[in-house]
Amino acid sequence: MSFSTGVRRLIGATLVNTLGNGVYAAVGALYLTRVAGLSVAQVGAGLTVAALAGLVTSTPLGVVADRLGPNRAYAGFLLLNAVTMALLTQIHSFVPFVLLAAVTSMAGSGQRGATGALVAGLAPAADRVRTRAIMRVATNIGMGVGLALAGVVLAVDRREFYVLALLVNAATYLVTAAVIRYGLPAVPPVPRASGPSALTALRDRTFLGFVALDGVLSMHAALAQIGIPLWVATATDAPRWVVSVLLVLNSVAVILLQLRVTRGTDTLSGAARAGRRAGLLLAITCGVLAVTDATSGPVTIALLVVAALVHVVGEMLQSAGGWGVSFELSPAGAQGQYQGAYAMSRQLGDLTGPVLLTSVAVAWGWPGWLLTGAVFLTAGLLIPAVVNQRATVAMQLQT
Missing domain, CATH: 1.20.1250.20 (MFS general substrate transporter like domains)
Structure with a gap:
């Protein structure tokens, strides 16, 4: 393109x-x-x-x-x-x-x-x-x-x-x-009289429901930066340098694959499906990490690499799906406030992710990872329903 x-x-x-x-x-x-x-x-x-x-x-x-x-x-x-x-x-x-x-x-x-x-x-x-x-x-x-x-x-x-x-x-x-x-073409402002009222996004309950669910999926950042490193260092016999390998693998995968993963997420239905798949893949990631509680040696390292690869695909799907939904559901003249509301999803993930991952996943071992995976899976499964509800309301308002 x-x-x-x-x-x-x-x-x-x-x-x-x-x-x-x-x-x-x-x-x-x-x-x-x-x-x-x-x-x-x-x-x-x-x-x-x-x-x-x-x-x-x-x-x-x-x-x-x-x-x-x-x-x-x-x-x-x-x-x-x-x-x-x-x-x-x-x-x-x-x-x-x-x-x-x-x-x-x-x-x-x-x-x-x-x-x-x-x-x-x-x-x-x-x-x-x-x-x-x-x-x-x-x-x-x-x-x-x-x-x-x-x-x-x-x-x-x-x-x-x-x-x-x-x-x-x-x-x-x-x-x-x-x-x-x-250096950029100027995007014109939206006068107060011609655009939606201020903070319309905060009264849009279904959109905020999506933001909350996407915030759960956004905990993938804390999973990569906090949960997996702590798990490797404290609960597995894998050498600590593996953490660096996994982080580099994440960055390289995003650079090489993020654009490809976004295909099909420029429509509302495609973006919602991406959110659902992201929840599934992040749940699988947690399941693989749970297994490493009982493995050792090269098997543990191989499973950690598998978890990292599954995780980064889920991460890229979450990002693409979130962008697609936020753009499609933002009404004309309110892109700024709706994009600001959407940005809260990542902030919610950054606030809640470290607590959940350290006090549940890492602290409880394999049961904690399975519970964390269930949280990701539930959020992913609910996203299409919430998005479809919001789209239906928008169509009714237009007619």
Whole structure:
């Protein structure tokens, strides 16, 4: 498929921005504890507060994207993140860190809603999901390069290099903001009088039902980053380097296959089926991990690789299905607020996933994995019913 110049530039801007994010992802926690002087508990508490702030403001900031236009709103949120990242180099106590982290999280939430609205405005309806897929591939590439570059900072392990890494991330926000604001065709704002009322998405119960179910499936991120690594390290005899292999396998698979997996998810029915299949595959992943509770040696390693492969296909299906449903169910003039509401699904997964996976799956062993798998399966099976209900209501309103 061929992309318009605007979409290609958006993809390039995503690559630049996520390169900086990758650098920060690798060094951020160490900077906060080793340089800023915060304790691990303070960092965890601050990030939890920040996540909640981002969650509750996600939809209202999506309304801002509709009213200002996604280009202006997205660029503004990026500039705000550039400022907060630069200010982070001056943080040395808990309360300022919490405030700064909360503003950073809210700006990130605003970006997600504006990004969805921008894609909806720049790409034809049939190409929106594929555009998001290419952007996700660019994200994985950018993050991978950023993580590799951060290795230099971690190897030197000096304060000035950590500070430089944060400033590099701030600079990528500035570059991305310039491209979004001045390098892309302008998607016009929706005047208050001509668009749906503010926060219509939060009164759309069936859409919020989909968001909640998709949030359950979004726990796949915590499964890959927290659940599987902890399980490998604490409950299996597999060497710990296997964790790195599994994470690399995940990134490579997304880069190579995400676009292919999106085929058929540009329709509402296809997107709903993708959500159902994602729930099934994530449940199978948990089932395979449960088996490793009783295996050893090469068999365990082979099963972990199988689990990782099944997991990443489920992850890609969840992403594609979520994009398809969110675009198709967003009414004209409310792409920003509906995309902001949809973004809450990932935030819900990030908040609940670590708790479920650590306190149930990893702590209980194979019964915990089977219970976790049942949660994924149930969410996946319910998505088509909720989506179909929402589509039926929309058709009735149109007639």
